[in-house]
Amino acid sequence: MLRLDDLSFGYGRTIIGGGLTLDLARGETLALLGPNGSGKTTLFKTVLGLLPALAGRVLVEGADSAGWSPGQRARIFGYVPQSSPGFFPFSVAEVVLMGRTARLGPFAAPAAQDRAVAAAMLERLGIAHLAARDFPRISGGERQLVLIARALAQEPAILVLDEPTASLDFGNQRLILDTVRRLSGQGLSIVLSTHHPDEAFAVADKAALLRAGALLAAGPVPATLTEANLSALYGVPVALHRVGGKVLCV
Ligand SMILES: Nc1ncnc2c1ncn2[C@@H]1O[C@H](COP(=O)(O)OP(=O)(O)OP(=O)(O)O)[C@@H](O)[C@H]1O
Numbered sequence: 496m497l498r499l500d501d502l503s504f505g506y507g508r509t510i511i512g513g514g515l516t517l518d519l520a521r522g523e524t525l526a527l528l529g530p531n532g533s534g535k536t537t538l539f540k541t542v543l544g545l546l547p548a549l550a551g552r553v554l555v556e557g558a559d560s561a562g563w564s565p566g567q568r569a570r571i572f573g574y575v576p577q578s579s580p581g582f583f584p585f586s587v588a589e590v591v592l593m594g595r596t597a598r599l600g601p602f603a604a605p606a607a608q609d610r611a612v613a614a615a616m617l618e619r620l621g622i623a624h625l626a627a628r629d630f631p632r633i634s635g636g637e638r639q640l641v642l643i644a645r646a647l648a649q650e651p652a653i654l655v656l657d658e659p660t661a662s663l664d665f666g667n668q669r670l671i672l673d674t675v676r677r678l679s680g681q682g683l684s685i686v687l688s689t690h691h692p693d694e695a696f697a698v699a700d701k702a703a704l705l706r707a708g709a710l711l712a713a714g715p716v717p718a719t720l721t722e723a724n725l726s727a728l729y730g731v732p733v734a735l736h737r738v739g740g741k742v743l744c745v
Pocket residue numbers: 506509511529530531532533534535536537538
């Protein structure tokens with residue numbers, strides 16, 4: 496579905512990272528981990544086409560995405576950026592409907608079909624009851640679900656989530672992770688960044704460890720999220736404990 500082929504990324508002439516080769520199949524979830532400033536968001540923006548690749552390629556089902564229009568990209572990639580306060584002065588239903596913009600022609604207004612898709616995405620995420628609520632007045636966890644619904648309203652093949660659980664309480668973190676798991680089970684490919692290896696163990700099939708813009712390790716979670724790799728990534732001793740079928744990172 497998605498292949499990063501020897502990709503370099505950065506801002507203008509400033510290279511933040513390079514030499515990345517990664518693969519993501521349909522329905523797979525990839526967790527990207529790395530210290531602050533290691534280049535996770537810059538990499539995401541490059542994959543999404545918000546920044547041009549400085550070298551290498553972003554391939555979607557074998558096709559190089561370099562020349563794609565924003566509309567073409569929006570039909571492949573749904574993006575939920577790092578959490579932001581509830582600044583949209585709109586209802587939840589309107590925020591989700593905005594996700595249909597990429598599917599509309601120039602100057603076209605949303606049609607009944609677009610409203611139906613938006614409503615279906617609210618249902619899919621279990622938040623249909625919030626439709627009429629003011630987006631700025633719902634909880635942080637609910638807002639994150641609404642933003643995921645908005646990205647899904649684009650009907651993308653790949654969902655990119657930048658630290659989707661940051662600033663959420665424990666229960667809402669769980670809610671978002673369960674949602675990620677469910678969506679990948681429905682065939683969506685998902686790339687997410689996180690500062691919590693536990694989360695990668697909980698939801699991801701693959702992990703990529705980014706240190707100073709370079710891949711320290713990448714591959715299936717059990718082989719990649721090892722004590723040695725995580726200790727090297729974060730520069731502190733990391734121990735993994737298995738408790739009730741889950742892996743906890745200490
Ligand atoms: N617009 C920009 N121009 C130049 N450099 C930038 C720009 N935005 C970010 N950087 C730099 O790029 C590097 C990587 O930043 P990035 O935000 O991609 O890291 P990150 O891994 O997502 O960090 P965090 O975990 O803290 O969110 C940092 O050194 C940052 O200062």
